[in-house]
Amino acid sequence: MLVSTVLEISLDHERRECARRLAAMHRRVYPTTEAIYLAPGEDGVVRLLEVVPELDLTGSIFPVGFPPDPEEEIELPSVVILVHPAEWKWLREGTLALPSEWGDLASLEQLS
């Protein structure tokens, strides 16, 4: 029991560190990013939702996956959803929805 708890804490720490590094990398591409959120998860995938004003409005949600990148110290796979600020507003209003594997909007943790 203790070993599995320590392992879970360690994995969660690695996921968060990876998420922070990805968030910093992504901000360099989109400097006007308004917010970056980390979704909960225990499957070893870093899921980030990023609010980016430079995007074209689509009114839809499209996740895009990326593999690990050890050269950049990104040891975990990631999935990124970029949203326009209006789409972020509609997500909060409940008229848009995240894919089911992302959990509730309330469970997102703001990273930056």
Added chain:
Amino acid sequence: MSSSAPGRNVRWARAFLAQGCTDLEAANRLAEFEIARPPGRPGVASAATMLLQMALEKISKSGLLLTSSALTVEGVSRGHGAFARLVQTAVLRPTVGVAPIFLHRQWNDLRQARQDPLFRELLEIERHCPAIMGAEARLHGLAPLERPMLEYPWEHSPEGPCRWPERDLPLVREMFKPASRLRPRAGAYLRRVSDELTSYIAARE
């Protein structure tokens, strides 16, 4: 973008790609008819453009499904605007997975991409689908019927004239101007992307 997408994602990617290629072929056939259209026959330029938009959407969804085993078919197959979002997300890691297939020439940098007439044209074609125009109408506080779009008529006000894509949509007129290279370039881009995605999928089956 991961190369480990599981079997279901690859099967759906192949299906989206196949249907996208069918839409593209139909768009090309209609365009040929439009260019040589006999006098008195109804125009089909808007239908050809709409089919090009449908091809762009499906081929982009095929690419999206190939990016990761962590995506679900249900989470990717709905909605409209897959091309814009795939390209705008792929620039985060432009050399990985299917990203180089979609990131044409200098599109690695989105600001540079917006200078490319082909990129702007593809975004315009995609944007004129009713769903995205509906989202734009919502953003600007307009009624959905007040945005010009492919497929359906629209109006600028309830008292004003009703317009329809074949006669009134500037995008359609631009696409079929005799000197315009945009429609052939868009078609060539989608054919190249389709060919490269076909090879990408074959390597994973």
